[in-house]
Amino acid sequence: MGRYVLRRLLQMIPTLLAVAALIFLIFSVLPGSFAGTMTGGGRRALSPELVAQINAQFGLDKPLPVRFWDYLVRLVQFDLGTSFRTREPVIDLIAARIWPSLQLALAAMTLAVTVGIPLGFLAAMRPGSLLDSVTMIGAVSGLSMPQFWLGLLLMYVFALQLGWLPSFGYGEGRLRNLILPAIALGFAPMALLARTTRAGVLEVMSSDHIRTAMAKGDSPAQMVRWHVVRNAMVLIVTTLGLQIGSLLGQALVIEKLFSWPGLGSLMVDSVAIRDIPVVQGTILVIVLWFLVINVLVDLVYAAIDPRISLR
Amino acid sequence: MSGPLLDIRGLTIGIPNRAGPPLEIVRDLSFDIMPGEVFGLVGESGSGKSASALALMGLNRRPLTTLRGQALYGGQDLLAMPRRSMRKLRGNRISMIFQEPMTALNPLARIGRQIAEMFVLHRGLSWSEARPRAVEALAAVQVPNPEDRARAYPHQLSGGLRQRVMIAMAMACRPDLLIADEPTTALDVTVQAEVLRLIRELCEREGTAVLLISHDLGVIAQMCQRVGVMANGRLLELRDARALFTDPRHPYTRGLLAALPRLGSRATEGRHRLADLDMTIDRNAPDFAATHLIPRGEPA
Incomplete structure (x- = not known):
């Protein structure tokens, strides 16, 4: 298994390089430049000499292939470059933001897992019941509701009207600041998990080995415990993995909305001023997270299902 | 014993229809099975054999419903029994094996664990007490290396071996009646003969009656009284x-x-x-x- 993990980790390198190249390319064809954003809203254009000087300072005057090559050389030494704006190493900027980001993602996922999976299970146990209908209606609305709108709604009700919770900010990591953004971010994955769990459980319940379990004399509770939970988990883990993997990227809107100091808001702010090294760094971290989660999911798969072997 | 082990009277199975009379799949089926007897039910696909067998176990899935009839076992009507009492009979006094050994076992549980379940359910043993009994049950159905096989998962076994595992499970509690629904249809011919012989020998030894369901007249002729x-x-x-x-x-x-x-x-x-x-x-x-x-x- 150690060799398998090592190989999977090595396989990430080409993916990361491709992503790096893509971002590099996109920002080189996008209109606007870092020097251009320094004029303070374009009221007063910088003199061409000054622009050239700024570009030279950050190496932006060199041709694209050369810049890309320099970037790669630094990248393999784990040097993500220096922020144009703050002149700090990108890696330090990211390090400061990664914990709030993970905190938010984990909180959202905990909500999704602890509420979504049990609800889906209960709904599948009694298909067509009131609980089933309510859960599935909730799930569909959860999936179709835009994140930022839910976020605004939560803010309005719980912060503005009721005044129970702060409406924005990190609050030095206090739990009360985490609650609203976590719900806003976790609601859609929760809804999706509830649906997937319900579908997965129903699929398992209709399979032949469940009839065998009934013929053996299992009670419904024994049957679920011994022959349904684990089998349904195989189906649920796929969705769960994809959700966790994409959560850092999805958090962008919620982080901006709640002024949460995570990777997402760092990236958005940096895009606005074309602080390219920071943008590249944050995207790479988000992609890396997705890839790592994927490997973890495959390991979990193999642990649940003996028919899957790690090769 | 003189009376029949199971006496089925007027079993009628169908799909209820709100607008009119139900669509009847099996109508007025009556027969009895004597203790230790091998009784064959033969017919083409769709003749209602399997639905009848599943009805006896209370395992038909909706919309299929038992509409009328009795199945008397030891003075009790299987078709009118509370679910809890029926569960105590299933697998214990009346057990069943199915046509598809490939899918009838839980793919994610070890063979030994699935057989041990019978002893946990019906003999009140703990899992650790049941484990050696499961290995014995595997040995009884002539599975080679029962210790190793008990640790295997279903996908690591051939179809014939899986059907033996199903038989081991069904016979674990020495039932009075084994319902075998097309037990060899999915197996190739040589394995078929072995599995049939195994069912006959085991049931003779334990005095278990068999309700053998098949579309294969050869199998019926070979097995049934x-x-x-x-x-x-x-x-x-x-x-x-x-x-x-x-x-x-x-x-x-x-x-x-x-x-x-x-x-x-x-x-x-x-x-x-x-x-x-x-x-x-x-x-x-x-x-x-x-x-x-x-x-x-x-x-x-």
Whole structure:
């Protein structure tokens, strides 16, 4: 298994390089430049000499292939470059933001897992019941509701009207600041998990080995415990993995909305001023997270299902 | 013992219909099984054999419902029994094996664990006490290396071995009745013979009666003392196996027997078409007389 993990980790390198190249390319064809954003809203254009000087300072005057090559050389030494704006190493900027980001993602996922999976299970146990209908209606609305709108709604009700919770900010990591953004971010994955769990459980319940379990004399509770939970988990883990993997990227809107100091808001702010090294760094971290989660999911798969072997 | 082990009276299975009378899949099925007897139920696909067997276990899935009838076992009606009492009988006094050994076992649980479940359920053993019993049960169905096999998962076993595992599970609690629904249909011919022999030997040793369901007259002839012939949800003929095969009374049975290809006959030499069964019984006929035979495929 150690060799398998090592190989999977090595396989990430080409993916990361491709992503790096893509971002590099996109920002080189996008209109606007870092020097251009320094004029303070374009009221007063910088003199061409000054622009050239700024570009030279950050190496932006060199041709694209050369810049890309320099970037790669630094990248393999784990040097993500220096922020144009703050002149700090990108890696330090990211390090400061990664914990709030993970905190938010984990909180959202905990909500999704602890509420979504049990609800889906209960709904599948009694298909067509009131609980089933309510859960599935909730799930569909959860999936179709835009994140930022839910976020605004939560803010309005719980912060503005009721005044129970702060409406924005990190609050030095206090739990009360985490609650609203976590719900806003976790609601859609929760809804999706509830649906997937319900579908997965129903699929398992209709399979032949469940009839065998009934013929053996299992009670419904024994049957679920011994022959349904684990089998349904195989189906649920796929969705769960994809959700966790994409959560850092999805958090962008919620982080901006709640002024949460995570990777997402760092990236958005940096895009606005074309602080390219920071943008590249944050995207790479988000992609890396997705890839790592994927490997973890495959390991979990193999642990649940003996028919899957790690090769 | 003198009385029948299981006495089935007027079993009728169908799909309830809100707008009118239910659609009946099996109608007025009556037969009994004596202790230790091998009783065969033969018929073509869709004749209602499996639905009848599942109804006895209370395992038919909606919309299929048992509409009428009794199945008396030790003075109790299986069809009217509370679920809890039925669960105590299932797997314990009456057990069942199915046609598809490939999917009938839980793919994510070890073989030994799945057999041990029987002892945990019906003998009140703990999992650790049940484990060695599961290995013994595997040995009893002549699975080689039972210790190793107990640790294997279903996908690591061949179809024949999986069916042996199913038999080990079904026989674990020494039931009074084993319902075998097409137990060898999914297996190839050599394995078929072994599995049938195993079922017969085990049941003889334990005194377990067998309700053997098959569309294969060869299997029925080899195994059963008495045979019921089903078509289109009706029981047409119920006879001693020997009598049925030498002197079939019902024209449908005669047709069924005639449709068997025989080695050495002209039909198997390729110059003639194999005999064909082109009739079935009218589902709604008041009795099973030959006059109610209708061409196959016509709406009943």
